[in-house]
Amino acid sequence: MRTLNSKYLKKDKSTNVLTFSYDDDVFYGDIILCPEIINREAKKYGFSPNFRWAHMIVHSMLHLQGYNHVTKRERLFMEKTEVKLLNSMNFGNPYVRS
Numbered sequence: 001m002r003t004l005n006s007k008y009l010k011k012d013k014s015t016n017v018l019t020f021s022y023d024d025d026v027f028y029g030d031i032i033l034c035p036e037i038i039n040r041e042a043k044k045y046g047f048s049p050n051f052r053w054a055h056m057i058v059h060s061m062l063h064l065q066g067y068n069h070v071t072k073r074e075r076l077f078m079e080k081t082e083v084k085l086l087n088s089m090n091f092g093n094p095y096v097r098s
Helices: 002-009 035-045 049-064 072-088
Strands: 017-021 029-033
Touching: 002 017, 017 049, 029 049, 035 049, 049 072
Parallel strands: none
Antiparallel strands: 017 029
């Protein structure tokens, strides 16, 4: 994951997920998930692995739909959409810690 992140995003570190969008009406893109990081983050943040995985998949799918989180406004809009989608699947809010 670190190699891919370095090669494509010029970030020399591992990450939980990479999303590559394509300009195609049928095939939106690729999602690459890193199980080690996602499972470690679940423990770190006190979430179940299923919850963290659901969050990362929703997050990735939104990237494929053109969402981003570069600016604060984009981040807040994306987070609000993530929470709405996660709630529709009976998951909680990943941005609120108990």
